[in-house]
Each structure stands twice: as C-alpha cells, then as structure tokens.
C-alpha cells in the first residue's frame with residue numbers, strides 16, 4: 001500500500017503571477033536551475049554544445065523537445081534504489097523538433113533545407129534528436145548536475161533496434177524489409193507522455209508519429225482497402241507530404257523506410273516498408289538500469305496517439321490497470337487490465353523486462369464510454385466482443401489487428417469522443433484517475449453537417465464557446481478540462497463514476513458558462529496537458545500546453561490538492577444554437593478550488609510548453625521540462641538572434657549561443673522542505 005506523508009503544510013507558497021517574461025518563474029523561497037538542454041553531451045568524448053547549428057554526434061547528446069520524464073534512483077554503488085535521493089537517472093522523451101517547412105531549423109547552421117530532396121546530413125541529425133535519452137544526475141552539496149561519462153547514459157534514436165512485443169509480434173501487419181518476421185523495428189518516435197511501472201521500468205507513449213510517413217497517391221491498390229481505411233483513420237491521406245521529408249534523403253533504408261508505398265514485388269511486404277507505419281504508435285517499455293536491453297513496443301496496449309500510461313495502486317493478487325489517452329480531437333480514453341495478478345515480489349526482480357512481458361503482453365484493452373448520469377462503462381476491445389468482431393466498416397482479422405487499429409475497434413463499440421485526452425495520473429491515496437482533456441476546436445453547438453468531425457457538447461465534454469480574445473477567436477473548448485473517474489468494482493460489466501475536477505478558464509470569464517470552477521487570478525490556466533501526482537506529498541501537478549491564453553501568460557505549472565469524484569454539484573449549461581434554440585447539457589463539476597487547494601507554482605519562458613514531472617522519493621527535488629521555448633521563431637530569422645521569440649536558457653546563463661533550447665530544470669526549496677510546501 002502507498003502512503004503519502006508530509007509534516008509541512010502544503011501550498012504554503014505564494015502563487016506565481018501570470019507572466020510573459022522570457023524566464024522561468026517559481027515562488028519565493030524556491031530555486032530553479034537548468035541542468036540538461038538540447039545538445040548536452042552524454043559521453044566523455046563529445047564536445048560541449050556550441051549551439052550554432054554546427055554541432056554533430058546527436059546520437060550522443062540530449063535530444064530535442066524534452067517531454068515526459070521519470071526518475072530512477074541509484075545508490076552509492078550505482079545500483080537501482082527506490083529510496084535514493086541524491087543520485088539517479090532521468091529517463092526522458094524527446095518528442096519532436098522546432099520546425100518549419102520540413103526543416104528542424106535550430107540545429108542547422110543556416111536554418112536547413114526546405115525543399116525536397118532533404119540533404120542526408122540534415123536528416124541524419126533530425127533522426128538522432130528524436131527518441132529517448134537517459135542521463136545520470138547527482139546532487140553534491142545541494143547542486144544538481146548531469147554526469148557526462150556515466151555508463152548508464154543512453155540514447156534511443158530512430159536507428160536504434162527495437163523489439164515488437166505482445167499480440168502483434170510476428171504478425172503480417174509488422175513485416176518489413178528490416179524485419180521479415182515482423183518482430184523488430186527501429187526507433188521510437190514523437191514520444192510525448194511517460195509513465196513508470198511497479199517493477200521499475202519506464203513507459204513512453206508514441207504520439208504524433210503518423211505525420212513522419214509518406215505514402216504515394218498512386219500506391220498499388222492491390223494492398224487492399226483495409227490499409228487505406230487504417231491510414232485515413234490515423235489521420236493521413238495518400239499523397240500527403242511527410243513532416244520532414246526524411247524519405248527523400250537517399251536510397252539507404254534509414255531514409256526509404258519513411259515511404260510507406262508498395263515499392264517491392266513481394267506479397268507480404270518483406271522487400272519494402274509498406275508496413276513500417278504499423279510499427280509505431282505504441283507504449284514502449286525500457287529498462288533504464290540496463291542499457292544493453294532492447295526497448296520493447298507493447299502492442300497489446302493499442303496503437304494510437306499515446307500520451308502517458310499511469311498504473312492503478314498495486315494490490316497483491318489483483319490485476320494491474322494502466323490508463324491511457326489518445327490525444328487527437330474526438331479520440332478516446334483507454335485502459336489495459338493485466339491478465340496476471342500482481343505479485344509484490346515482482347517489484348524487485350532483476351530482469352525487469354521479463355516482468356514487463358508478464359504484465360504488458362497479456363491482458364485486455366478497454367475503451368471508455370461516458371453517460372449523462374455521471375457514470376460510464378469500459379468496453380472490451382477483443383474478438384470476443386461481437387460488436388468489434390462484426391464491425392461493418394473494417395473486418396478485423398484477429399486480436400493483433402484490433403491492437404494495431406485500436407481506433408477502429410473503439411469506433412465499432414461507440415466509445416465517447418473526447419476533447420483530446422492528454423496525460424492521466426492516478427491519485428496515490430484514493431486511486432481515482434485524473435485525465436487532462438486539453439482542448440477541442442471541433443466541439444461546437446452548431447455542427448456543420450459537411451464537417452463530420454464537428455461534435456455537439458456532451459456531459460463529459462460539456463463546453464463549446466468562442467474564446468473571448470478577439471485577435472484569435474478560438475471556438476469549441478479552447479481551454480480544456482480535467483476529468484476524473486473512480487472505478488466502481490464489483491461483478492458484471494466494468495463501470496466507473498466520473499466528474500469534471502476542473503475547467504480551464506480565464507478568471508475573468510463568465511462563471512455560469514466558462515469559468516465553471518471559479519478560478520481566480522492565482523489559479524487560472526488553459527489547456528491542461530501534463531498531470532502527475534507526487535507519491536510523497538500527494539500533490540497533483542498540472543502543466544499546460546496552451547494556445548488560447550498565451551496573450552496573458554506563458555505556459556505554467558500549478559499545484560493542487562484535489563478532492564474526490566462527486567464532491568461537487570450537477571450543473572446545466574444552456575447552450576444557444578445559431579437559430580436561437582437552447583440546448584441544455586448537464587454535467588458534474590467538482591468542488592470549486594480554494595486558494596489553499598490550487599495555486600500557480602511556475603511560469604515558463606516564451607513559446608514553451610511545460611511538461612514532464614518527476615521527483616526524488618523524499619519530495620524535496622523535482623525535475624520539470626521546458627519544451628520548445630522560442631517555437632514561434634521564423635526559420636528565415638535564423639541569422640538574427642534578436643528576432644528569436646525566446647533566448648532561453650542562454651539568457652538564464654546556461655550554455656553557449658542564443659538559439660533557444662528545450663531543457664530540464666531542477667527545483668529545490670531553499671529551506672530544504674518538500675516541493676509545494
């Protein structure tokens with residue numbers, strides 16, 4: 001059982017005001033320092049980062065767009081430790097790059113090439129800055145730093161061999177020239193949220209992977225309708241350009257693989273990369289303590305735009321549950337329930353990935369359906385469910401096909417289309433699951449019949465309005481909300497009870513239709529994305545990735561003490577359609593926060609997103625990622641630093657050059673107290 005203990009009063013700090021400064025702000029009494037930025041060396045023989053576009057060796061440097069992040073403690077001998085507080089590994093996602101017109105311009109001297117074919121030398125760097133990194137960190141006399149020559153430092157890039165695991169391993173859908181038996185691929189891509197496991201491994205979610213691939217408009221129709229249905233359902237059309245044009249850089253497999261057209265003459269795809277896209281879109285598992293072990297893609301947990309995967313409070317002789325969101329407009333919330341019952345002895349097993357095989361390759365995938373009464377149902381996505389097996393729009397071959405095309409299976413059962421499910425976190429005491437729903441421009445009270453994606457509000461996604469900012473009138477649900485659910489347990493169909501913990505809103509917005517949680521100036525936020533609970537203090541940390549409220553503040557992180565599902569009230573929103581008809585939508589709003597249950601803790605530099613949270617087990621050190629500062633910079637302005645929209649972290653005294661860099665910051669309290677007190 002988990003316990004949350006703290007002697008100090010939580011949320012005792014003074015809230016940080018909203019800010020548009022190009023700096024990181026934390027409350028008085030706290031210190032935030034940069035420790036690990038794009039390009040920092042991970043090996044003794046790699047030179048310091050010059051940050052002028054001439055650096056090479058990115059497979060031995062920190063990648064770009066630091067995102068989800070987990071802490072793995074090390075004892076004085078460098079061995080795994082669940083109690084270590086001054087030495088550990090940070091396991092990190094490098095989601096994407098700051099790019100414009102194909103090029104990741106900040107890593108190329110002149111901003112890079114925006115026409116096809118892309119130069120191989122540029123693409124090689126771009127392949128390397130995506131993926132994962134593992135870096136040892138230590139605190140000596142209160143100062144945290146990375147250890148450049150640690151044998152545990154590691155990079156996973158788009159060239160790293162990765163194992164396919166679970167139901168789709170060895171399946172016809174996974175056959176490629178690289179792996180004719182469908183058991184391997186290379187790399188993990190657009191990794192966004194993270195998670196950990198009770199047995200000490202890292203989980204990483206592959207999010208917007210589909211945009212990196214290209215399939216020609218005239219691709220061989222003999223591949224059959226199913227692959228086209230799948231391609232379209234994952235947001236891609238034949239003939240659509242890829243994000244970076246990697247497939248254009250040469251004839252080497254490392255470039256050609258991004259072209260998913262049928263080029264070869266084989267029946268099964270073993271002489272080309274027509275199936276390559278099926279090897280991305282998963283939760284991947286890594287043993288950070290053992291760099292010699294291959295990363296595994298856990299296909300049983302479904303293929304979609306993954307964010308985090310948070311596990312239920314482990315209870316002996318009961319199944320474990322992993323919760324997951326699919327972050328795209330109108331997509332779904334999922335959970336994985338293990339077949340094996342939790343054995344606490346597995347928490348300390350030496351072969352961690354073998355334990356992962358046990359819990360993550362055998363189990364059942366479910367999708368959530370919310371109803372208007374404040375309850376919901378988990379629907380099984382298996383061939384045993386006739387609604388899936390007999391789906392008229394896509395004939396599933398087997399369970400592997402369901403996993404690879406999980407979105408289509410969820411469509412079949414009529415799951416609830418959500419306002420972009422991002423991270424989720426499990427409350428360490430109540431076990432309730434908190435999901436951020438970041439925003440949804442396709443939620444509207446006046447759906448255009450021509451636009452099938454536009455949806456009316458419903459109980460779990462109840463808001464649709466026009467953002468008050470006249471300069472960028474965003475419609476739909478521009479500010480997002482945080483939904484939470486409690487498993488009902490018992491026999492029969494698995495069900496849950498839910499409410500909306502918080503609605504993102506501007507403090508000045510109308511309290512009856514928009515600012516339903518009554519947020520004040522010290523609390524208001526928009527577009528929640530990262531969410532994680534401290535296992536030490538129980539605090540809920542909420543991070544934003546906002547486009548709606550950035551005229552008032554850069555992205556931020558808030559600390560919260562949430563209540564419980566059902567602690568608030570039923571509220572009816574009276575939406576008015578264009579023709580004047582009033583459409584009531586009833587929802588369930590959690591108890592309004594007070595100034596001692598929700599406070600802004602951090603505001604980041606310009607054009608950044610705040611994401612990734614991990615802590616030492618004593619709760620006295622936290623690590624947070626500042627993702628893509630200066631993202632709004634134009635490629636054409638690469639030679640003029642005065643035109644960069646951010647110069648962080650150079651302007652905070654970190655590193656050479658003025659090009660903005662994604663980076664990890666470490667936060668401690670000056671009096672040595674727990675973070676958030």
Ligand code: FEO
Pocket residue numbers: 095192193207307327422529
């Ligand atoms: Fe990478 Fe859904 O945020």
Ligand code: CA
Pocket residue numbers: 192193307422423529530545611
């Ligand atoms: Ca995210």
Ligand code: CA
Pocket residue numbers: 422438529545
């Ligand atoms: Ca986001």
Ligand code: CA
Pocket residue numbers: 545609627628
């Ligand atoms: Ca981002």
